[in-house]
Amino acid sequence: MTIQQNLLRIRQEIYDYSSGKNVHLLAVSKFKPVTDIEAAYEAGQKAFGENYVQEGVEKIQYFRDKGIKLEWHFIGPLQSNKSRLVAENFDWCQTIDRLRIAQRLSEQRPLNKTPLNVLIQINISDEASKSGIKPQDMLSLAQDIVQLPNLRLRGLMAIPAATENVDIQWTTFKAMEKLFLELKAHFPQQNIDTLSMGMSGDMKAAIECGSTMVRIGTAIFGAR
Secondary structure (H helix, E strand, C coil): CCHHHHHHHHHHHHHHHHCCCCCEEEEECCCCCHHHHHHHHHCCCCEEEECCHHHHHHHHHHHHHCCCCCEEEECCCCCHHHHHHHHHHCCEEEEECCHHHHHHHHHHCCCCCCCEEEEEEECCCCCCCCCCECHHHHHHHHHHHCCCCCEEEEEEEECCCCCCCHHHHHHHHHHHHHHHHHHHHHCCCCCCCEEECCCCCCHHHHHHCCCCEEEECHHHHCCC
């Protein structure tokens, strides 16, 4: 199937799983050439996610030079020495897991740009190999982030442990939904509207448990 056909199928699945609610599709384009991104753009896709800073910046510059406005999300673990590139080039950073990174992003965000949209990454499956904070640390980090002038806290992100067990998927995603609702309740003045969870293998359960943004790569672009 073509990228266009894949996007049409996924959009229909998102609509069906969400009962028509507004769920955003983020096309994960890491390791994919700009020609694939162009094909997705021509099929109406505007938001793309990159895991690696330098690769993402090169793609952003490519489309910027062509005068094509896309929405770029950084969705990989972020090292301090790469924070400036994210602050200067991306529209979103979904993987905030410590205050120092948030502070650097705020300090390095160009003043001629709108505040950087950020999500707190939760290590919901408590995996040693995964980035993200413990659920009990969420409110403390959020309280610090909302004080930073050049960031805009929008919600939460998670990458649960991979499993085909739908019951485990549901349990994990419901735990994330509970945290998301808790965050919204504690910060009613903030525009907390994004729960980024769900990938090609668990999109259905994620949407049914309240995801507002799914991150889909393989199902759009094929295997890497």
